[in-house]
Amino acid sequence: MQFPGLDGEIVMGAITHGLLARMLRGAAAEVRENHEWLSRLDSVGGDGDHGTTMVRAMSRMEQALEADVSGKIPALLNDVGWAILGVDGGAIGPLLGMFFVSMAEGAEGLEALDVGDLAAAFEAGLAGVRAQTKAQPGDKTLVDALVPAVEALRAAAESGKEILEALHLAAEAAEAGAELTSTLQARFGRARNIKEQSIGTRDPGATSIALLFRGFEKGVEPHA
Amino acid sequence: MQFPGLDGEIVMGAITHGLLARMLRGAAAEVRENHEWLSRLDSVGGDGDHGTTMVRAMSRMEQALEADVSGKIPALLNDVGWAILGVDGGAIGPLLGMFFVSMAEGAEGLEALDVGDLAAAFEAGLAGVRAQTKAQPGDKTLVDALVPAVEALRAAAESGKEILEALHLAAEAAEAGAELTSTLQARFGRARNIKEQSIGTRDPGATSIALLFRGFEKGVEPHA
Amino acid sequence: MAMKKLINDPANLVKELLAGFALAHGDKVSLTGSDLVVRAQAKSPDKVALVTLGGSGHEPALSGFVGEGMLDISVPGEIFAAPGPPRVLEALRLAKRDAGILFIVLNHAGDVLSAKVAMDLAAKEGILLRRVLTHEDMSGGPRGDGDDRRGLSGCLPVIKVAGAAAEQGRSLEACAEIAERMEAGMATLAVAVSGATHPCTGDVIAEIPDGMMVVGMGQHGEAGGGTQPLKTADATAEIMLDALLEDIHARPGEDLFVMLNGVGSTTLMELYLVLQRVKDLLETRGITLARSLVGEFLTVQEMGGFQMCVGRLDKELKALWDAPCSSPVWTVK
Amino acid sequence: MAMKKLINDPANLVKELLAGFALAHGDKVSLTGSDLVVRAQAKSPDKVALVTLGGSGHEPALSGFVGEGMLDISVPGEIFAAPGPPRVLEALRLAKRDAGILFIVLNHAGDVLSAKVAMDLAAKEGILLRRVLTHEDMSGGPRGDGDDRRGLSGCLPVIKVAGAAAEQGRSLEACAEIAERMEAGMATLAVAVSGATHPCTGDVIAEIPDGMMVVGMGQHGEAGGGTQPLKTADATAEIMLDALLEDIHARPGEDLFVMLNGVGSTTLMELYLVLQRVKDLLETRGITLARSLVGEFLTVQEMGGFQMCVGRLDKELKALWDAPCSSPVWTVK
Ligand SMILES: Nc1ncnc2c1ncn2[C@@H]1O[C@H](COP(=O)(O)OP(=O)(O)O)[C@@H](O)[C@H]1O
Ligand SMILES: Nc1ncnc2c1ncn2[C@@H]1O[C@H](COP(=O)(O)OP(=O)(O)O)[C@@H](O)[C@H]1O
Ligand SMILES: [Mg+2]
Ligand SMILES: [Mg+2]
Ligand SMILES: [Mg+2]
C-alpha cells in the first residue's frame, strides 16, 4: 500500500525516517491537546505536573526532530530519547527517555522498519523501560498501557497486518490498558502514597502512553 | 480632717505608708478596669500591647505591696519602682518604674507625706521620668499627662488644699492633659512612625497616667 | 490562597535562584557545567566523592549541603522535579575517580529513576560508584518495606557523617557502610499546619483547614497521614516522638540525635519549644539527646510545619557528626 | 488570618523558647542568671565585651548573634517587648571589666529607655561602657534625624565587625569607632508581602491585601512606607536598592555589602533572585558587591517579606567581616 501525498517518502508497508518523524509529531500534537487532562489526573495522587512535564518532553522531542540531519531512524530515536531524558521532569522523563533510547538500539542498523521491525523496536523500548523500574502490569503505572500496546503490535505483525492497522490496534490496546488503570491501586510513583485513594482515577503516565500511541497512528494516517 | 474607717492609719492631711498602699491599689484597680481601652489606643500607632503591659506592671506593683514589710514610704515606692522596671514591657516599664524609684528618692527619710511632701515626691518622680527621655510636653507621650498632674498637685499644695482635694485636682489635670494628646502628633515611641496618622487618638501612655492619678484619688477617698 | 512570591519569569526561576545561591555562598560553592553545584575548593581526588540529585524549591536543600566535609556535587532539578539523567551523568563524570563516588539518592520515583538511568550509563563508562538510598519517612509504610518510605530531610545527617568519613580518606565501602548505618537507624515524620503554593504554577500544595494539622505530609504536600486538630507544641512533639521512637525501636540507654527541620513559615521559636519537650520526653525514657539540629534545611516553599528526624548515634557516628565541615547550611570548626 | 502556631502556654513562651534555643546551640551559648544568653566559652576578661538587649519573637535574633567573635551577652525580653532594666543591669554587671563594655542598642523606644535606665544605674557602680545605637531603617525619616530611624537587622553586621575587633583585643574606643563607622555607612529598608500574628495574643501584625506589598514596614508590623502592587523580584530589588544607595550616597568605585534578611515565610529561593539582581544593578553603577549575607537572621514571626541592608565596607571592615566567629547564625572558620 502506498499513502498518497506523503512527500513520496513511503515505502509500502514500512516506516521510513520521514514517516517516523510524522509519527512522533503526531504523538506530540496529541499530548499537547490533552495536557490539562494529564495534569488533572496527576493532581489526584501526584503533584499535578504530569501534563506540563509531558509538554516539555514533547517540545524537546520536536527540537530533536528539527535538529536531526542524520536521516537515520536509530539516530533520530536516540536523539529524541536523550532530549527527553534531559527534561527535569520527575518520573516520566527517565522512563520515556529510555523508551526511545532503547527503541533506537532495537532499530540499530535499519533504514526502514517493516511491521515486524517496528514491533521489535517497540519491544526493545519496553524492555528499556522495564529495566528502570520494578513496576509490573497491574501496579498502575505507564507499564499498564505500554505492555498491551507492544503486545498488540507484535500480534499484528505475526498475523501479517499492515502498519497503519497495526498502529491502530496498538493504540486501542494502550487506551484499554490505560482505562483499566482506573480500577487499580498505585504501587509506584507518588500516587502510591495515597494508597486506596488512587483507585478510581486513571494513571497519568499510562494515559500519556495511550495518547502517544494514538498520536503515532494519527501521524501516519493519510491526510483527509 | 480624719477619714473614718481607714484602719486608723490616717494622720490629718498626710499620706501614711498605709494610705500610700491604698493609693497604689486604687491605681492598679483603675488600670485593670480600663486595660482593653489602653491596648486599643496603642494598636492605632503602636503594637497594641500597652494595656497588657500596664496590667503586668500593676500586678508586679501589687506583689511588691504584698511583700512589703518595711512600713516605710520610700522603701515601698522604691520596691514598687523596681518591680515595674522588672516588667519586660517596652517603653512604659522603664518610664513608670523610674517614676516610682525617683519618687522614693524624693520622699527619702519621710514617715508620712503632707501635701507639700507629696508634691515634692511627685516632682522628683517627674524629674526621674524626664531624665530618661527627651520628650517634651506636646510630643504626645505620658509627659503630657504627668506634667500637668504634678503641677496641679504643687499648685494645690501652695494654696493649702487638703490631700484628697489635691489628688482630685491632679487627676483632673492628668485627664485633661491626656485628652489633649488626641490633637497632637506623636514624636516619641512607636507611634512616631505613623506621623500625622497619630493625630485623633489619645496617647496610650498619657491615658495610663490619667488612670493612675484617678486611681490614687479613688484609693484615698472615704469608702461610700 | 493567593500566591505572594517575589519571583520573575517562572521559566527562569531555577537558573536565577542557582545563580543567586552561588553568589551568596561563593566562598563555599560554585556552579559549573549545566548548573551543577560543586565545592568552591574541590576535594582531593584520592578521596571518595559524594554526589546527590533532587528537585529545586526546597532551598537551602540540597545544594546547601555542598561543601567541605559534606557533598561534592549536587544536581538540582526543576522546581520539585528531579533533574534528568544527562545532567546526573555529567555530575558522575565530573566526580569520577579511583576512590569512587558515594551517590546519595532520596527515595522519590523521579530521583530514583533518573539516578538509575545515569548509573547504568555511568557503569558503561567505568565510573565506580555506590548508591545509598535514603527512605526514612515513616509515614510511607511499615519499616522494612523501604520502597514505600520517601527520603525526607534525613539525608542531611547521612550526608554529614558520610561526608566526614570521605574527608578523612575512608574507602567507598566504609563511607557507604557509614551512610547506611546512619540511614538504617533513623526515621522522619512530618507535620504540616499550613499550605504553600507552587512558585511556577501557583498551584496549591496541600490545603490544611483552619485549626487543623496533618501528620505524615510528604515533601510536596502529598497526603500520607492523619488530619487532626492543631495541638500544642508539647503535644505535637509527643505524638511525633512516640511514633518515631517506636519505629526505630529506641531503647533506654541509647544515644539519639534529633533534627527539627522547619519547612517554611514555622518559626525557630516554635521549633525550640518542640526541641525542649523532646529532650524532656527522651529523658523520662532514659534516652540521651546526644546531638540536635534545629533550623530550615529542606523546605517546602512557605509551608507551615516541620519534619522531626530521629536517629541512633554510636561513638563513631558522633565523632563524624562533630567533624569539621563547611557548607552553606552547616559549618563546624 | 487564623493563628497556626505550635506553642504551649503563651505565658511561658519566652522561657521555653530560650531553653530550647540554649539546648539547640549548647556548643555555642548557654543561659545564665535571669535568662541572660551568654557564650558557652566566656571571652577572656581583658577584651571588650559586647552586650545587647531586645524583645523576643525575632528568632534567631538577637540571642543567635551570641558567640565567639560576636556578642558576649544578649538580654532577651518578652515577645516584641524590651527586657526591663533590672535584667539589663544584671547583664552589664556580669560583663563588667576594665576593658569596658560595648553596649549595642537598637533604636526602639522600649529598648532605648530600658538601656538608659540600666546604664544610669551601671554608671553609679563604676561599670565602664559605651553605647552604640543602631538606627539604619531609612523608612523612618531623613538621614541625620537619627531618632526617627529604627534599628532593624543592620545590627548584625555591626555586631560582626565590632565583635571581631573586640576579639582581636582592640580598645573600647576602637570597637565603638568601628561599630559606629559600620552603622553610619549603612541603611536598611524592609518590604512586607504578607502579615503575621502575635504568638501570645493572636493579634494580627500587619494586614497586607492580596496582590500588594508594603515597602518600609517596621519590625513589628508598624506602617512606615507605601503600599503598592506586588512586583517581581527584580523590580522589588531595584526599588529598594535605588532608595538605599541614594540614602547612603553610594558612589561608583565603592565596595558595599548587601544583607538580605528574610523575615519569616519568604523563601531563600526568592532572596537568591533578589541578590542576583542586586549584584547586576550594582555592577551597572560601577559598585562592587564586596560581601553578601542571605538568610533569616531577624524575623517577624511568619511574616512574608525581607529587609535589605546595604553598607559601605572599607579594607578594615572587610577584614573584620571575614574574621573568625562562631555563633548560632554565623560561623567563619
Ligand atoms: N517507579 C515507577 N515505575 C514506573 N512508572 C512510574 C514510576 N513512578 C512514576 N511512574 C509513572 O510516572 C507517572 C507520573 O509522572 P510525572 O507526574 O511526570 O512524575 P512525578 O511523579 O515525578 O511528578 C505515573 O503516573 C506513573 O505512570
Ligand atoms: N521615648 C519616649 N518618651 C516618652 N514616652 C514614651 C517614649 N516612648 C514611648 N513612650 C510612651 O509609652 C507609651 C507606649 O507604651 P507601651 O505600648 O507600653 O510601649 P511599646 O511602645 O514599647 O509597646 C506611649 O504611648 C508613650 O506615652
Ligand atoms: Mg507528577
Ligand atoms: Mg513532578
Ligand atoms: Mg505598645
Ligand SMILES: [Mg+2]
Ligand atoms: Mg510593646
